[in-house]
Amino acid sequence: MDPRSEVLLRQAELFQGPLLLAGLPADDLLGQLPEAQGWSWHAGEQAQLATRFAGRCQFAVSPPATDFQGAVLFLPKSRELTDYLLNSLAARLPGGELFLVGEKRAGIERAAKQLSAFGKPRKLDSARHCQLWQVRIEQTPASPELESLARHYELPLADGPLKVVSLPGVFSHGRLDVGSALLLEHLNRLPAGHLLDFGCGAGVLGATLKRRYPDSQVSLLDVDAFAIASSRLTLAANGLEAEVIAGDGIDAAPRGLSSILSNPPFHQGVHTHYQATENLLRQAAAHLQKTGELRLVANSFLKYPPLIEQHLGPCQTLAEANGFRIYRAQRN
Incomplete structure (x- = not known):
């Protein structure tokens, strides 16, 4: 199991409803969260997830049209991509919760500051050399045009x-x-x-x-x-x-x-x-x-x-x- 997924599962009670996992790793996280859907932009990980969890993950540059009540973004490398992904997800979650998870050496603490555009971010957990952050969307952005x-x-x-x-x-x-x-x-x-x-x-x-x-x-x-x-x-x-x-x-x-x-x-x-x-x-x-x-x-x-x-x-x-x-x- 990816260490970022392990950090999520330490707080599993937060992720039981309809949830979108954006940029998720190709591990068993979808198996542990049966109501969750995936959004991947990595063709290899998408292929693995599609084989194990048919119909539950989409390969695309924009969020799937399915409804979700919360979303988790697995931090990508690029700050500009992070900004696009966060705004794309927040635009679909007025009043909802958006989570950000990533490795410390990938810059999760810096990236967490980007959450302040939507509300007051708070750190929920720190383990496995990773951190988990959460923000409730109080300021809903317009959906960005890629x-x-x-x-x-x-x-x-x-x-x-x-x-x-x-x-x-x-x-x-x-x-x-x-x-x-x-x-x-x-x-x-x-x-x-x-x-x-x-x-x-x-x-x-x-x-x-x-x-x-x-x-x-x-x-x-x-x-x-x-x-x-x-x-x-x-x-x-x-x-x-x-x-x-x-x-x-x-x-x-x-x-x-x-x-x-x-x-x-x-x-x-x-x-x-x-x-x-x-x-x-x-x-x-x-x-x-x-x-x-x-x-x-x-x-x-x-x-x-x-x-x-x-x-x-x-x-x-x-x-x-x-x-x-x-x-x-x-x-x-």
């Missing part, structure tokens, strides 16, 4: 400016990160066919690929619902069409790809998390056609070349700058 919170910027690329639409919670929100900037400079001579942007974020790489290789099929894949929504907005802003897939890791990707391109994440919440990238390197060959290519950018300190060579083929360093390297390998 797209109005997007950050828009343009990238001056060689074939013209690319419009990017970034939603709260998406990696490198509102700006181009250093790794992606380096990878964008090395997208030449890709084999024709089906291209995949793995871990697409706001869709910068996928949109660039579709514009540069218009005759190629392009797919974008991410685990996060807000990234999926951002990628769709970025594609639309540039008049482009591509497949956008919500899925947890390379297992969700199509087969027979000509290229996989990625600036893979190695953080999940406040935790360092390499599993998605390591699974990508181990299984890329199964998703690539013969002579298909993997091209990714990563921090220089990450020891990926041995894993690439073990599972795919000889690894070439295409470029190195600002603490990042671009690796290229072709399926044997």
